[in-house]
Amino acid sequence: MKVAYVTADDTVSRHDDERETALAAWLGAGIEGAPVNWRDPRADWSEFDAVVVRSAWDYIERRDEFVAWAHRVERVTRLFNPAAVLEWNTDKTYLRALGVPTVPTFWPEPGAGLPEWDEYVVKPAVSAGARDTTRTADRDAAAAHVARLLDEGRTVMVQPYLPSVELEGELSLLYFGGRFSHAVRRHPMLSGVEATAENRATLRDPDDDQFALAERVLAAVPPDLLYARVDLVRMPDGEPVLMEVELTEPYLFLRDELAAPDLFAEALAEALKAG
Ligand SMILES: Nc1ncnc2c1ncn2[C@@H]1O[C@H](COP(=O)(O)OP(=O)(O)O)[C@@H](O)[C@H]1O
Ligand SMILES: [Mg+2]
Structure with a gap:
C-alpha cells in the first residue's frame, strides 16, 4: 500500500516534527508513506491508495484552493479525512450548529457593539x-x-478569555479510527509565554466529564474519520466546553504517547482494507 502524507512547502512543514514517527509506524503496518506537498503541481494523487492530510498548514491563506484540491483528490483516490469533512471543518462556523457546549461566542456583524467582558x-x-x-x-x-x-x-x-487555559490548560483528546488514543494538556497560546519543548504538551488522563463531552462531539461530527482531535477547556464554573474539533490537519502529539503512532497506523490500515 502506498499512501501520501500530505505536507506543505518546507517553510511550513519543517515544523512537523512527528512526520518521521508517523511514517515509521505506517511502515510497520505495511504502508509505504511518501511526503507530498499538496500544492506540488507534479503530484499524481491517483498513484496512491490513499492521501492523508497532515502538515498542510498553509491552507489558511488559501482555503478555497485547499477545499477544491481536496475534492479533486477524492475523485481519483481515497482522502482522509474526506473532502466534505475538510470543507466543513476549516470554517469554525460549524461550532454554531454542533449541539454541544462550546466556548461562548459572539458573532459580530459590521457596526455591532461588543458584549461587556473582562477580556x-x-x-x-x-x-x-x-x-x-x-x-x-x-x-x-x-x-x-x-x-x-x-x-x-x-x-x-x-469570545471571553477563559483563564482556565492557563491553570488546568486546554485538553486535546486524540482519536484514530474513532478509538480514543491519548490526551494531552496544551500550553496556553495567548498567555504571552512561549511554549518550550518541555511544556508544549503533557500527557494527561481526561476526567469523566471531559470524556463524556468528547464522545458527544464525535457523535455530532461525520463518521468514518481517520483522525480527530477534540480540544476542550473549562468555563469558570468548571463546565467543560469545546474550543474546536480538529478534523483537518491537527498536530497529533504522536511523540507524546508511545502507543499512539501504532494506533494511528492500525486505523489507517483498517481504513484501507475497508476500501
Ligand atoms: N476564548 C479563549 N480563551 C482562552 N484562550 C483561548 C481562547 N480562544 C483561543 N484561545 C487560545 O488560542 C488558541 C487557538 O485558538 P483556537 O480557537 O483553537 O484556534 P486555532 O487553533 O484554529 O488557531 C487556543 O488553543 C488557546 O490557547
Ligand atoms: Mg486550536
Whole structure:
C-alpha cells in the first residue's frame, strides 16, 4: 500500500516534527508513506491508495484552493479525512450548529457593539495556530480588530478569555479510527509565554466529564474519520466546553504517547482494507 502524507512547502512543514514517527509506524503496518506537498503541481494523487492530510498548514491563506484540491483528490483516490469533512471543518462556523457546549461566542456583524467582558479573544473563523487571533482587555482594541477582520471579508468570532487555559490548560483528546488514543494538556497560546519543548504538551488522563463531552462531539461530527482531535477547556464554573474539533490537519502529539503512532497506523490500515 502506498499512501501520501500530505505536507506543505518546507517553510511550513519543517515544523512537523512527528512526520518521521508517523511514517515509521505506517511502515510497520505495511504502508509505504511518501511526503507530498499538496500544492506540488507534479503530484499524481491517483498513484496512491490513499492521501492523508497532515502538515498542510498553509491552507489558511488559501482555503478555497485547499477545499477544491481536496475534492479533486477524492475523485481519483481515497482522502482522509474526506473532502466534505475538510470543507466543513476549516470554517469554525460549524461550532454554531454542533449541539454541544462550546466556548461562548459572539458573532459580530459590521457596526455591532461588543458584549461587556473582562477580556476578549478575537479570532477569524478560518484560522489555525492562533493566526490573526488577539487577546485584549480593551473593548475598543477588540472592536478595532473585529472591524479589521470584517473589512477583509472574514467571519469573526469574539469570545471571553477563559483563564482556565492557563491553570488546568486546554485538553486535546486524540482519536484514530474513532478509538480514543491519548490526551494531552496544551500550553496556553495567548498567555504571552512561549511554549518550550518541555511544556508544549503533557500527557494527561481526561476526567469523566471531559470524556463524556468528547464522545458527544464525535457523535455530532461525520463518521468514518481517520483522525480527530477534540480540544476542550473549562468555563469558570468548571463546565467543560469545546474550543474546536480538529478534523483537518491537527498536530497529533504522536511523540507524546508511545502507543499512539501504532494506533494511528492500525486505523489507517483498517481504513484501507475497508476500501
Ligand atoms: N476564548 C479563549 N480563551 C482562552 N484562550 C483561548 C481562547 N480562544 C483561543 N484561545 C487560545 O488560542 C488558541 C487557538 O485558538 P483556537 O480557537 O483553537 O484556534 P486555532 O487553533 O484554529 O488557531 C487556543 O488553543 C488557546 O490557547
Ligand atoms: Mg486550536
